Amino acid sequence: MEVHLVFINKDGTTQPFKLPSAVTFIGRRQDCDMCIPLSVVSRRHCEIYTEFDKLMVRDLKSRNGTFVNDESIDEASLKAGDVLKIGPLKFVVQIDGAPNNFDEFLPPSFERQAEPEPKMSAEDETTEADFERVMEDISSDNAGQSQTMDIDNIFTNDFPEEDDFDLGANLA
Numbered sequence: 001m002e003v004h005l006v007f008i009n010k011d012g013t014t015q016p017f018k019l020p021s022a023v024t025f026i027g028r029r030q031d032c033d034m035c036i037p038l039s040v041v042s043r044r045h046c047e048i049y050t051e052f053d054k055l056m057v058r059d060l061k062s063r064n065g066t067f068v069n070d071e072s073i074d075e076a077s078l079k080a081g082d083v084l085k086i087g088p089l090k091f092v093v094q095i096d097g098a099p100n101n102f103d104e105f106l107p108p109s110f111e112r113q114a115e116p117e118p119k120m121s122a123e124d125e126t127t128e129a130d131f132e133r134v135m136e137d138i139s140s141d142n143a144g145q146s147q148t149m150d151i152d153n154i155f156t157n158d159f160p161e162e163d164d165f166d167l168g169a170n171l172a
Contacts, residue, residue: 003048003055005034005084005091012106016094023049026086027060040064040087048078055095057084 004016017034026034027045036045042062049056055078059066067085068076078084080095083105092105 001050001053001055002096004094005048006094006102008090008092008102008105008107010107014092014102017091019048023047025060027062036086036089038087038089041089045086055079055093 003019005019007015007017009015020033024033025044025047026032026036026041027043028037028039028041029035029043032044040063042060042064044060045062046057046059046066049058056075057066057068057073057078058075059073064087065072067073067083068078069083070085078093078095080093080098082093084091084093090105092099092102094100
């Protein structure tokens with residue numbers, strides 16, 4: 001069974017991510033198989049695994065929950081076309097190439113549904129622009145590969161050095 005999680009971007013594009021093994025951990029931690037560095041994603045958020053030829057997902061007591069087809073789950077079976085939501089991210093489950101078209105999963109461009117704000121923590125703040133760049137980087141890094149989707153060190157911060165400040169200039 002070949003399984004992909006297909007990320008649905010706000011602009012209507014899709015990005016497939018092949019699950020790297022029979023048990024895939026998704027979370028914010030670097031050692032997760034799919035690392036999503038957003039504060040609304042728990043360190044070990046959920047796991048996707050196969051059990052007797054069935055694809056399953058289990059929430060790992062995440063802070064904001066794991067949802068399948070907009071239903072909060074502790075554990076559930078997944079089938080082709082199910083929508084898995086982890087924090088603000090929506091993925092369509094693709095099994096052995098089905099579904100092969102994702103138009104029905106795209107949000108209507110003229111209508112936006114207000115969703116409740118997820119609980120935020122002070123650590124690991126990420127801007128939407130950073131996230132879009134990370135998702136593009138993951139997609140290109142994952143092309144044709146079955147390996148850990150670790151996106152650590154993707155974010156760059158251009159913080160000024162101490163020498164950039166003239167601390168004595170305003171002291172008169």
